[in-house]
Amino acid sequence: MDQVKVFLDESEIPKQWYNILADMPTPMSPPLHPGTGQPVGPDDLAPVFPMNLIEQEVSTERWIDIPEEVLEKYLLWRPTPLHRARSFEKLLDAPVKIYYKNEGVSPPGSHKPNTAIAQAYYNKAFGIKRLSTETGAGQWGSALSMACQMFGLECRVFMVRVSYEQKPYRRLMMNTWGANCIPSPSDKTEAGKKILAQDPNSPGSLGIAISEAIEDAVMDETARYSLGSVLNHVLLHQTINGLECQKQLEKIGVYPDVVIGCAGGGSNFAGLCLPFVRDKIHGKDISIVAAEPTSCPTMTRGPFAYDFGDTVQMTPLLAMYTLGHDFVPAPIHAGGLRYHGMAPIISHVVKEQIVEARAYDQMETFDAGIKWARTEGYISAPETNHAIAAVVQEAERAKEEGKEKVILFNWSGHGLVDLVAYDDFLSGKLTKYELPEEEIQKSLKLIEGLPKP
Amino acid sequence: MDQVKVFLDESEIPKQWYNILADMPTPMSPPLHPGTGQPVGPDDLAPVFPMNLIEQEVSTERWIDIPEEVLEKYLLWRPTPLHRARSFEKLLDAPVKIYYKNEGVSPPGSHKPNTAIAQAYYNKAFGIKRLSTETGAGQWGSALSMACQMFGLECRVFMVRVSYEQKPYRRLMMNTWGANCIPSPSDKTEAGKKILAQDPNSPGSLGIAISEAIEDAVMDETARYSLGSVLNHVLLHQTINGLECQKQLEKIGVYPDVVIGCAGGGSNFAGLCLPFVRDKIHGKDISIVAAEPTSCPTMTRGPFAYDFGDTVQMTPLLAMYTLGHDFVPAPIHAGGLRYHGMAPIISHVVKEQIVEARAYDQMETFDAGIKWARTEGYISAPETNHAIAAVVQEAERAKEEGKEKVILFNWSGHGLVDLVAYDDFLSGKLTKYELPEEEIQKSLKLIEGLPKP
Numbered sequence: 001m002d003q004v005k006v007f008l009d010e011s012e013i014p015k016q017w018y019n020i021l022a023d024m025p026t027p028m029s030p031p032l033h034p035g036t037g038q039p040v041g042p043d044d045l046a047p048v049f050p051m052n053l054i055e056q057e058v059s060t061e062r063w064i065d066i067p068e069e070v071l072e073k074y075l076l077w078r079p080t081p082l083h084r085a086r087s088f089e090k091l092l093d094a095p096v097k098i099y100y101k102n103e104g105v106s107p108p109g110s111h112k113p114n115t116a117i118a119q120a121y122y123n124k125a126f127g128i129k130r131l132s133t134e135t136g137a138g139q140w141g142s143a144l145s146m147a148c149q150m151f152g153l154e155c156r157v158f159m160v161r162v163s164y165e166q167k168p169y170r171r172l173m174m175n176t177w178g179a180n181c182i183p184s185p186s187d188k189t190e191a192g193k194k195i196l197a198q199d200p201n202s203p204g205s206l207g208i209a210i211s212e213a214i215e216d217a218v219m220d221e222t223a224r225y226s227l228g229s230v231l232n233h234v235l236l237h238q239t240i241n242g243l244e245c246q247k248q249l250e251k252i253g254v255y256p257d258v259v260i261g262c263a264g265g266g267s268n269f270a271g272l273c274l275p276f277v278r279d280k281i282h283g284k285d286i287s288i289v290a291a292e293p294t295s296c297p298t299m300t301r302g303p304f305a306y307d308f309g310d311t312v313q314m315t316p317l318l319a320m321y322t323l324g325h326d327f328v329p330a331p332i333h334a335g336g337l338r339y340h341g342m343a344p345i346i347s348h349v350v351k352e353q354i355v356e357a358r359a360y361d362q363m364e365t366f367d368a369g370i371k372w373a374r375t376e377g378y379i380s381a382p383e384t385n386h387a388i389a390a391v392v393q394e395a396e397r398a399k400e401e402g403k404e405k406v407i408l409f410n411w412s413g414h415g416l417v418d419l420v421a422y423d424d425f426l427s428g429k430l431t432k433y434e435l436p437e438e439e440i441q442k443s444l445k446l447i448e449g450l451p452k453p
Numbered sequence: 454m455d456q457v458k459v460f461l462d463e464s465e466i467p468k469q470w471y472n473i474l475a476d477m478p479t480p481m482s483p484p485l486h487p488g489t490g491q492p493v494g495p496d497d498l499a500p501v502f503p504m505n506l507i508e509q510e511v512s513t514e515r516w517i518d519i520p521e522e523v524l525e526k527y528l529l530w531r532p533t534p535l536h537r538a539r540s541f542e543k544l545l546d547a548p549v550k551i552y553y554k555n556e557g558v559s560p561p562g563s564h565k566p567n568t569a570i571a572q573a574y575y576n577k578a579f580g581i582k583r584l585s586t587e588t589g590a591g592q593w594g595s596a597l598s599m600a601c602q603m604f605g606l607e608c609r610v611f612m613v614r615v616s617y618e619q620k621p622y623r624r625l626m627m628n629t630w631g632a633n634c635i636p637s638p639s640d641k642t643e644a645g646k647k648i649l650a651q652d653p654n655s656p657g658s659l660g661i662a663i664s665e666a667i668e669d670a671v672m673d674e675t676a677r678y679s680l681g682s683v684l685n686h687v688l689l690h691q692t693i694n695g696l697e698c699q700k701q702l703e704k705i706g707v708y709p710d711v712v713i714g715c716a717g718g719g720s721n722f723a724g725l726c727l728p729f730v731r732d733k734i735h736g737k738d739i740s741i742v743a744a745e746p747t748s749c750p751t752m753t754r755g756p757f758a759y760d761f762g763d764t765v766q767m768t769p770l771l772a773m774y775t776l777g778h779d780f781v782p783a784p785i786h787a788g789g790l791r792y793h794g795m796a797p798i799i800s801h802v803v804k805e806q807i808v809e810a811r812a813y814d815q816m817e818t819f820d821a822g823i824k825w826a827r828t829e830g831y832i833s834a835p836e837t838n839h840a841i842a843a844v845v846q847e848a849e850r851a852k853e854e855g856k857e858k859v860i861l862f863n864w865s866g867h868g869l870v871d872l873v874a875y876d877d878f879l880s881g882k883l884t885k886y887e888l889p890e891e892e893i894q895k896s897l898k899l900i901e902g903l904p905k906p
Contacts, residue, residue, distance in 0.1 A: 004528050007460035075457050076540070076830045087529070087603070105558055107830030109869065149827045150540075169622075172872035175879055176826050373629050374602045377529045377560030416562065416869050419625035426628055 004086050006248040008079035014243040015066055017236045020274045020345060022062035023281050028348045029319035029453035032306060037451055040316045047218045048225045050126035053119065056233040064236065066118075067125075073117045073150055074240065077106045082248040083411075087375035094395035095404045099256070100411040101245050101272055104378065108173060110413030111268045112143030112228055115237035119226050120147035129222040130154035134184065134209035137163055137335030138170020139381075139413065140228030145179030155179035156223075158186065158212040161204035163335070169417040184209040191215050191312070205328070206338075207311025214314055229265025230309060230318075230343045238271025241410070246275055249408075256286065256408035258394050262386035263290040263299070263357070264336045266343030272410035277349055288355045289394075290346065291386040293365070295433050296329035298322060298342045299350050299357030301440055306450045307341060319453035320347035321357075324443030330433050332362050333421030334382035340443075360389040363432050366425035368392050369415070381413040382421045457539050459701040461532035467696040468519055470689045473727045473798060475515035476734050481801045482772035482906035485759060490904055493769045500671045501678045503579035506572065509686040517689065519571075520578075526570045526603055527693065530559045535701040536864075540828035547848035548857045552709070553864040554698045554725055557831065561626060563866030564721045565596030565681055568690035572679050573600035582675040583607035587637065587662030590616055590788030591623020592834075592866065593681030598632035608632040609676075611639065611665045614657035616788070622870040637662040644668050644765070658781070659791075660764020667767055682718025683762060683771075683796045691724025694863070699728055702861070709739065709861035711847050715839035716743040716752070716810070717789045719796030725863035730802055741808045742847075743799065744839040746818070748886050749782035751775060751795045752803050752810030754893055759903045760794060772906035773800035774810075777896030783886050785815050786874035787835035793896075813842040816885050819878035821845050822868070834866040835874045 021028070030039040042054045049057070056064065066074075085098040092098075103111040123131055131153055135141030141157040148155035157179055164171055164183040174181040184204045185192040191211040195202050202208075217225035227234060249255060259276045261269035269290050280286050292299055299321045307322040309315035320341045323329075327340040342350075349355045362382075369385035371392075372378070380388060387409045398405040415421065424430050474481070483492040495507045502510070509517065519527075538551040545551075556564040576584055584606055588594030594610035601608035610632055617624055617636040627634040637657045638645040644664040648655050655661075670678035680687060702708060712729045714722035722743050733739050745752055752774045760775040762768035773794045776782075780793040795803075802808045815835075822838035824845075825831070833841060840862045851858040868874065877883050 003463060005463050007462065009460065010456060010458050072539075073830075076536075083529075086525075107826075107832065113830075146830055150830070168876075169869070169872050172876045173832065173869070176823065176832055176872065176875045178827060370629065373560075374631060377526075377566075377599055377603070379560065379626065379629055416622070416626070419622050419629065422629045423621075423625045 003252060004084045006082040006251055008244055008247055010075050010079060012247055013071065013074065013079050014240055015071070016063040017066060018239040018243055018275055018278065019059060019062055019064055019236055020277060021060045021232065023278050024348065025281055026352060028344060031316040031318055032451060034308070034313065034317055048214060050123050050128055050224055052122045052126050053233050056236060057231060066240070067121060070118050070121045078240065079244045080105050080241070082245055085376050088372055091371060091375050092392065092395040094399040095402065096395045096398050097406045098391060099254070099406070099408045101241060102411050103241060103268070104411060104414035107146055108139065108142040109416065110139050110143065110381065111238060111241060111271055112140050113147060114240055114271060115228065115234045115267065116143040116147035117150070118237040120144070120151040120153055123224055124151040124153055128153065128224050130156065130220065131226045132156045132213045132217040132223055133226045133228070134158045134206065134213040136160050136206050136338065137167060139336055141181065142170050142173040142177070144226055144228065145174040145177040148179065149177045156216060157181045158184040158209040160184055160206060160209050161202065184212050186212060188212070189215045205311065210310040211312045211314060229267040230341065232345060234267050235270035235274065235343055235345050238267050239274050241271040242273060242275035245272060254406060257405045258287050258289060258407045260289045260291060260387050260390045260407065260409035262337060262383050262412060263292050263342065263346060264383060265339045266346035268410055268412040270343065270346060273355070277354055280354055289390050290350065290355055290357045291390040292357060292359050293332055293334055293337050293386060294359040294361045295332050295435055296323065296338050297359045297435065298340065300359040303444065304347060304351050304453060305447055306453055307447050309341060317450060318344050320344050321350065322447065323440055324446050326446050327440070327443040333418060333424070334362070334386065336383040337386065358390060360386050361432050362430055365389045366422070366430065378411070379415045379422070380411065381415040382418055384412045387412070456705060457537045459535040459704055461697055461701055463528050463532060465700055466524065466527065466532050467693055468524070469516040470519060471692040471696055471728050471731065472512060472515055472517055472689055473730060474513045474685065476731050477801065478734055479805060481797060484769040484771055485904060487761070487766065487770055501667060503576050503581055503677055505575045505579050506686050509689060510684060519693070520574060523571050523574045531693065532697045533558050533694070535698055538829050541825060544824060544828050545845065545848040547852040548855065549848045549851050550859045551844060552707070552859070552861045554694060555864050556694060556721070557864060557867035560599055561592065561595040562869065563592050563596065563834065564691060564694060564724055565593050566600060567693055567724060568681065568687045568720065569596040569600035570603070571690040573597070573604040573606055576677055577604040577606055581606065581677050583609065583673065584679045585609045585666045585670040585676055586679045586681070587611045587659065587666040589613050589659050589791065590620060592789055594634065595623050595626040595630070597679055597681065598627040598630040601632065602630045609669060610634045611637040611662040613637055613659060613662050614655065637665050639665060641665070642668045658764065663763040664765045664767060682720040683794065685798060687720050688723035688727065688796055688798050691720050692727050694724040695726060695728035698725060698861070707859060710858045711740050711742060711860045713742045713744060713840050713843045713860065713862035715790060715836050715865065716745050716795065716799060717836060718792045719799035721863055721865040723796065723799060726808070730807055733807055742843050743803065743808055743810045744843040745810060745812050746785055746787055746790050746839060747812040747814045748785050748888055749776065749791050750812045750888065751793065753812040756897065757800060757804050757906060758900055759906055760900050762794060770903060771797050773797050774803065775900065776893055777899050779899050780893070780896040786871060786877070787815070787818070787839065789836040790839065811843060813839050814885050815883055818842045819875070819883065831864070832868045832875070833864065834868040835871055837865045840865070
């Protein structure tokens with residue numbers, strides 16, 4: 001029997017994160033202060049993030065040491081296994097070998113704790129007592145809840161009210177890890193009170209929840225805000241995954257032709273792919289694919305522009321692909337991919353044509369996910385199914401071209417608390433969704449007056 | 454940093470299951486035909502199970518080869534990691550080293566597919582087209598659904614109606630794996646129709662669901678029945694876990710002083726513990742603990758007697774610890790431990806004092822489970838929390854005695870779709886439950902006239 005799984009011994013776990021800023025072939029446009037239009041400095045961010053993380057955010061060092069305390073917690077579930085998807089290969093009947101990195105084995109079931117653990121550690125080390133964050137469907141909120149508990153920090157999570165009510169499992173996970181999960185809009189913040197005054201039954205939105213979390217953090221000097229994607233330091237922490245994966249592939253003498261990840265804010269994609277982006281920058285012939293939803297086609301239909309990271313315009317201006325900070329994607333089940341922008345790092349490598357972005361409709365992603373579950377066993381998160389849809393497409397192309405290919409992708413998480421999504425698909429409740437161009441243009445109007453990268 | 458996880462390379466996966474019947478120090482009482490009072494023969498079981506599994510059920514061969522096709526599917530998630538629980542050790546502050554075998558990494562999240570895969574394979578090899586089974590909370594039904602899908606068998610699962618309605622996630626898992634999940638009582642069987650005629654709103658019970666599944670199987674000669682615990686061949690298939698674990702411990706030069714598993718029907722307990730029971734029979738000084746709930750104290754308060762495996766008296770009489778086939782345990786969240794009997798193999802080694810049974814109240818199990826989740830990260834199944842409660846107890850004893858101990862237990866599954874149980878505990882809805890002796894005596898009255906072992 002051929003090998004289908006590659007483990008790393010925990011002594012082989014990478015001891016440093018990889019910082020792509022050291023290898024960027026062209027300079028990135030800096031974040032700008034929305035008031036002055038000037039690049040933001042560390043002091044501008046100090047009320048929001050601890051200084052040790054701000055330093056990481058702007059660092060251009062290629063390798064950054066992972067603190068011993070962070071490694072210790074990573075070892076609760078890392079190194080994660082690399083699998084070969086032989087049963088899925090057989091079903092596809094194409095000349096491809098498919099490998100996947102299994103990030104679903106972490107306690108909350110996704111890649112999110114890779115940065116949650118690191119952020120909790122650095123905040124604790126900086127003397128912070130409490131973290132505040134927002135969460136949509138709850139993957140990030142649950143990961144940060146666990147991490148805060150492990151480092152003795154309080155954790156307050158503003159969860160979009162409609163998700164809080166409709167998707168109780170992630171909220172219950174947060175409670176189990178001792179966090180305080182609050183439906184947003186809430187009466188805990190001025191931002192929340194304002195919304196409630198207008199509409200006491202507001203279902204909430206990610207934009208409102210971000211405002212509440214930031215306000216909650218900056219009003220308390222022992223607290224800071226924490227974000228689960230988009231920022232440089234978040235992507236940095238995720239690279240532990242791709243670095244592990246490269247060691248695993250080396251063990252079996254394999255190098256991929258195609259590397260795939262789904263992309264919402266960009267962190268799980270970055271985690272697996274940035275170490276391969278580095279190889280490509282240094283001459284490797286490899287294609288790297290970011291899979292996004294057609295209902296939120298940030299990279300495939302949005303411009304590369306300066307825009308706010310949040311709806312209520314509290315963040316610096318980021319140079320990124322964007323659909324406009326006011327864009328509200330259709331309520332697809334892949335909640336983690338419903339973000340109007342894209343991490344500046346990922347946007348930059350897409351703009352430089354190092355990474356290719358492709359969009360997939362939810363129907364083809366669930367079709368791929370069902371095939372996956374029925375061959376490989378694992379039920380994927382709806383987000384992850386976008387990566388699997390890209391794998392299917394690559395396999396079909398290889399078959400047409402009669403070309404052998406090694407495909408690697410990030411299995412970013414399981415879908416065991418997203419099963420209602422599968423039910424909707426299997427019972428015919430989901431449909432193909434065409435996003436009208438007018439809708440994109442309408443929200444892009446709002447950013448016309450902003451500086452250009 | 455000391456090692457906290459031990460992986461086996463997949464080439465090291467055990468190629469045979471271990472059959473404890475070859476090593477039993479005293480003879481076991483055979484299953485009896487309820488009509489004749491004589492030991493049942495293979496032909497009596499032929500309408501219910503395929504002959505290749507019946508042969509395994511009665512085999513006394515010590516080692517039984519795992520078919521290549523079964524190994525191939527096991528490798529989708531096996532070998533499972535062995536972890537050291539350093540963070541939990543630190544919290545307990547006792548002179549113990551705690552190791553746990555992580556069966557939660559399987560696609561449905563528990564040990565159940567170890568036998569589901571094997572049973573689906575043997576039925577397929579015997580020419581069967583469809584399997585029928587029952588499920589309570591859904592762990593077993595979901596595991597068998599996945600296994601049937603992988604071997605191209607149809608799968609029909611009769612799920613206790615109250616669980617079907619209250620716990621939709623396991624049912625949705627079954628659908629995702631292509632199974633037909635039917636709330637029981639149903640109008641698909643005579644047994645179901647009879648119950649519905651008496652009470653159209655019957656919430657169902659495991660006893661009724663078993664009747665429906667067996668009837669459904671025996672009425673269709675291309676179908677067979679499948680059971681997820683209790684029987685010899687089911688326990689046999691689970692031993693892959695303990696055998697892997699022994700190899701992992703050998704790698705790090707560790708041998709446990711105490712081995713712990715929770716026990717409902719006995720299969721997850723058997724999986725980890727039987728290879729250690731073998732060592733104990735051959736002279737090893739080791740204690741082996743089966744943890745059951747105080748609300749269903751089969752081994753700690755029931756007699757060793759002949760009794761039916763099911764409520765409606767369709768099975769052979771099994772020699773086992775039992776609370777009486779009519780016993781209805783309190784509706785605790787650890788649904789997998791709510792069984793009136795105990796696997797004959799486990800009952801026998803408890804009776805022979807090779808294994809010690811202990812009972813734990815749900816309050817101490819959830820308390821242990823919360824401590825576990827907040828240190829080790831993983832949220833355990835409510836069943837698994839019984840094993841963790843026993844670990845806590847062992848650690849406290851070691852502290853009192855000032856004696857160093859190595860504790861090993863089976864982390865049989867995660868609780869990500871059982872989070873309502875944690876919510877009930879955290880919000881104070883659960884209480885200590887005292888089971889009145891009269892209740893046990895009442896249901897034991899029913900078995901007074903049966904043969905004695």
